[in-house]
Amino acid sequence: MxxxxxxxxxxxxxxxxxxxxxxxxxxxxxxxxxxxxxxxxxxxxxxxxxxxxxxxxxxxxxxxxxxxxxxxxxxxxxxxxxxxxxxxxxxxxxxxxxxxxxxxxxxxxxxxxxxxxxxxxxxxxxxxxxxxxxxxFEDSSESEEGAGANPGVLSAREKEVLRYLALGYTQREIGESLFISEKTVETYKSRLLTKLGLEKRSELVRYAFENGIVEL
Known part of the structure; x- marks a missing residue:
């Protein structure tokens, strides 16, 4: 078969x-x-x-x-x-x-x-x-670069999730806005932290504003 x-x-x-x-x-x-x-x-x-x-x-x-x-x-x-x-x-x-x-x-x-x-x-x-x-089995080089990582490494969807996070939306609200599950939002957040060498949401917020993901 x-x-x-x-x-x-x-x-x-x-x-x-x-x-x-x-x-x-x-x-x-x-x-x-x-x-x-x-x-x-x-x-x-x-x-x-x-x-x-x-x-x-x-x-x-x-x-x-x-x-x-x-x-x-x-x-x-x-x-x-x-x-x-x-x-x-x-x-x-x-x-x-x-x-x-x-x-x-x-x-x-x-x-x-x-x-x-x-x-x-x-x-x-x-x-x-x-x-x-x-x-x-290796430490990501991005974790050493920290918040200075190039925002160009992010996909369009990752930038979208990051923008909502920086604007204070909860993961449930982000999921409802983007028509994805709350679990998927958590996956994106974890991916963003890993790719950008950051450790917590507050650092993602600062990164988003400093790198033009969210414009005032």
């Missing part, structure tokens, strides 16, 4: 490339493709006979890959989740694993690593691209 996979990436050409690589591996069937996060969640939820593995991009419309992983884990603890993304930093890696991902591979390395990662997860193991795995 073939393993059923769902591919989720907002670029059709990239999905086609993934499909081409994966279908060379005997025993794999692409059961569905999604161009946005909500569609990916729906496909997993409605799949006849279940899904064995979901391959997710992080940067997608309406829900990013972290949010999709959290949503899937809320109703399916067993399906494998592999992040295939352009992001190579520790914050995204840790956020993905915290959200329930079983593997993490960069798009730059998919030619040699995708099949290895997929087979590992289907066998019930975790897989992190070796170069990135080392980040889990």
């Amino acid at each position: 073939a393993y059923k996979l769902i591919l989720a990436d907002d670029h059709a050409l990239f999905r086609s490339g993934l499909k081409m690589i994966l279908e060379k591996n005997r025993g794999i069937e692409i059961a569905g493709e999604a161009s946005c996060g909500k569609e990916a969640v729906r496909l997993v939820r409605e799949a006849s006979g279940g899904v064995d593995l979901v391959v997710l991009d992080i940067n997608m419309p309406d829900m990013d890959g972290i949010e999709v992983a959290e949503a899937i884990r809320a109703f399916d603890a067993d399906v494998g989740i592999l992040m295939v993304t352009m992001y190579e930093d520790e914050a995204y890696l840790k956020a993905a694993l915290k959200a329930g991902a079983d593997g993490y591979v960069t798009k730059q390395a998919i030619d040699e690593e995708l099949i290895t990662a997929v087979n590992a997860i289907l066998d019930g193991r975790k897989y992190i691209y070796p170069t990135l795995a080392a980040l889990l």
